[in-house]
Amino acid sequence: MRSLAPVFTVVTAIFVLWYLAAVALNSTWAYDKAKRADVTLTFSQMVADTLAQDKPLLPAPHQVAKEIWKTTVLKKVTSKRSLIWHGWITLSATLLGFAMGTGLGTLLAVGIVHSRAMDMSVMPWVITSQTIPILAVAPMIIVVLNAVGISGLLPKAVISMYLSFFPVVVGMVKGLRSPDMMQMDQMRTWNTSPATVFWKLRLPSSMPFLFTSLKIAVAASLVGAIVGEMPTGAVAGLGARLLAGSYYGQTIQIWSALICAAALAASLVAIVGVVQKVTLKRMGMAA
Amino acid sequence: MSDQTIISAKNLSLTFETNDGPVHALQDINLDIHKGEFVSFIGPSGCGKTTFLRVMADLEKPTGGNITVNGVSPEEARKSRAYGYVFQAAGLYPWRTIGGNIKLPLEIMGYSKADQAERVERVLKLVELDGFAKKFPWQLSGGMQQRASIARALAFDADILLMDEPFGALDEIVRDHLNEQLLELWAKTHKTIGFVTHSIPEAVYLSTRIVVMSPRPGRIADVIESTLPSERPLSIRDSAEFIEIANRVRDGLREGHNA
Numbered sequence: 201m202r203s204l205a206p207v208f209t210v211v212t213a214i215f216v217l218w219y220l221a222a223v224a225l226n227s228t229w230a231y232d233k234a235k236r237a238d239v240t241l242t243f244s245q246m247v248a249d250t251l252a253q254d255k256p257l258l259p260a261p262h263q264v265a266k267e268i269w270k271t272t273v274l275k276k277v278t279s280k281r282s283l284i285w286h287g288w289i290t291l292s293a294t295l296l297g298f299a300m301g302t303g304l305g306t307l308l309a310v311g312i313v314h315s316r317a318m319d320m321s322v323m324p325w326v327i328t329s330q331t332i333p334i335l336a337v338a339p340m341i342i343v344v345l346n347a348v349g350i351s352g353l354l355p356k357a358v359i360s361m362y363l364s365f366f367p368v369v370v371g372m373v374k375g376l377r378s379p380d381m382m383q384m385d386q387m388r389t390w391n392t393s394p395a396t397v398f399w400k401l402r403l404p405s406s407m408p409f410l411f412t413s414l415k416i417a418v419a420a421s422l423v424g425a426i427v428g429e430m431p432t433g434a435v436a437g438l439g440a441r442l443l444a445g446s447y448y449g450q451t452i453q454i455w456s457a458l459i460c461a462a463a464l465a466a467s468l469v470a471i472v473g474v475v476q477k478v479t480l481k482r483m484g485m486a487a
Numbered sequence: 488m489s490d491q492t493i494i495s496a497k498n499l500s501l502t503f504e505t506n507d508g509p510v511h512a513l514q515d516i517n518l519d520i521h522k523g524e525f526v527s528f529i530g531p532s533g534c535g536k537t538t539f540l541r542v543m544a545d546l547e548k549p550t551g552g553n554i555t556v557n558g559v560s561p562e563e564a565r566k567s568r569a570y571g572y573v574f575q576a577a578g579l580y581p582w583r584t585i586g587g588n589i590k591l592p593l594e595i596m597g598y599s600k601a602d603q604a605e606r607v608e609r610v611l612k613l614v615e616l617d618g619f620a621k622k623f624p625w626q627l628s629g630g631m632q633q634r635a636s637i638a639r640a641l642a643f644d645a646d647i648l649l650m651d652e653p654f655g656a657l658d659e660i661v662r663d664h665l666n667e668q669l670l671e672l673w674a675k676t677h678k679t680i681g682f683v684t685h686s687i688p689e690a691v692y693l694s695t696r697i698v699v700m701s702p703r704p705g706r707i708a709d710v711i712e713s714t715l716p717s718e719r720p721l722s723i724r725d726s727a728e729f730i731e732i733a734n735r736v737r738d739g740l741r742e743g744h745n746a
Contacts, residue, residue, distance in 0.1 A: 382574050385546050389572040390592045391565055400591065404582050484581035484623050 218261055225257040226250035259452045267456040280436070283460050289437040290425050291464060293353055297360020298421040302414065304361060305368025312369070313376040313402070314394065323373075330366050334424065337362065339431040356428035356437075363424040364417035371413030375406025408485055411476035418468045426461060438464075493647060493679045494520040494543055498552035501538060501705075511704030512538045516552070518698065518707065522646075525673055525680045527690035528698045529736060530743065535705025536683045536698075540649050543681060544572050556647070568596060570647035571640030575655050577632035579624040579639075585611070586620030589639045596643055610638040613672055630661035634668070641676065648678045652685070663721060666692055670719060687740075688724055691715075691733045699736055701743020709739035 223246075230249040234241045241249070251260040259267075268283065275282040308326065311318040338359050345355040379401050387397045429439025438461045445454035480486045499516040502509045513535045520526050528536035541547040542554060545561035556564035564570065579588045586607045593603045611617050614634040624632055633653055640648060654662045666689060673680060684690050690697050691713065699709040713732060715723060723729055 382576060382578055386572065386574065386578055387595075388546060389544055389565065389570070390595050391568060392595050396595055400595070401580075404580065482582075484625055 222258045222260045223247055223250045226253055255449045259455050263452050264455045267452045286438050286441050287460055293356035293425040294360055294421045297357035297424055298364050298418050301361040301364030301417055302368050305365035306372055308369045309372030312373050326369050334427055338427045342431050356425050359428035360421040360424035363420040367413040367416040371409040372406055375409025376402045378405045415469050415472050418472055419465050422465045491522040492519050493522050494556050496554045499549050499554050500551035501549045514704035514706050522679055523677050525694050526696045527682045527694040529684055529690045530700030533702040534700040536700050537651055540651055540681055540683050544649055569645055570649050571645045573637055573640050573650040573653045575652045577636040579632055581624055585622050585635050589642050592643055606642050610641045614638045630657050649681045651683045687733050687736050697736055699739035708743035711735050
């Protein structure tokens, strides 16, 4: 409860700043319209106009809220105008990509920890992969996969995977190496095979590291899926809504898709957080 | 106590190559440990006592000389799971219960489920932790955790118990109690024990033989046969005999230090 007041303060401040910015940014258009209609605006008329434009430079929060309400609650989820429908398209690619990224990241980490050759050869490439802007890579992945007959969910998931495997590799390499010398020596005194050491010691020890990585990975996955939706011609998904919105200057639509994406990311991170808390508590490793 | 030699070191040396030149952790170590003995290794840090124990356990490879454990090389002995090793920290897995922790080596060694359960019960009784099988490590005090780790080392059929300062991190009172328990346990199980410590009273109280070591190069300065009876209440530490042995150990340590 103690954390409620500061959170509330910050949220209020954001809304205040948002409204002030909306008035300031949209006033030019309001004055332009008035000039053409040959009327002079009072200050309150100007403010009222800036907060109710069709295509404002910066939509006011209540306009975005209304748009979100309209496109979620008031629309059937099967409608192409429903944000829930678009959200689900993006979410499915996000989850598939997240699963693939976690799998790939874990496999690479296992290899890196167990093989010196892989440690030396793979890690630099893993890091290099993340220095290439995803916006440059995404269209190529889409085009190449499309050329071999793969389209739809999978190309987007691949882009999600591309972004999400990285934190998992880095976290899991650290996690799988977290057992100390004494624990490794102890396993040696029992003449334990590397596979058994992995299952009984390394993997359980890596759990706190894994979950920290998963939180970053799931958010990165969502970004990947949204980026993946942009070069496909903006058919479906939150990325498509963003792109369509910018084509037609529908700023309210852009902002509502943006807010939904942010809410989705926050929920995904929160879900991973809950699973982390429960798991680590049961494993006696709660921080 | 029989005369069967369990551990035999001949001219054993171990030199670590470091950036500052070679470090002679062990030099010309000659020692036989017989079945059922309780041998303590005592000396200042850097004297090689832990290194010697680790060589016995095949956790370090000697660079010279010879050592056999149960008549074979330390590596073969380790692979046949000839010894249990107790480290300074209990090293229990927080995600396993006490029972689960003791089962760990048994699972690795492929004991049957029924056998595992029976052994956990038996060794927990041995270290006076019966009823704690379902507790998690964090629910136990440091001393109890270390007892659980000793139980874990006793759970499989190893005749040798190697202990590296197992009570070093515990306070005096707990330590006294665990020393008493360890002697009882030794009497019951007839294990051969190698015990590293830097506490003179602990070494004298527990051992049938005390190996005093000195540093740079790590070597044996003196080997003292204890004349104390096998029945040892804590109060024996006030007896003249005890104090005499302790003084001999102290002299050995001092000579080694000045050399």
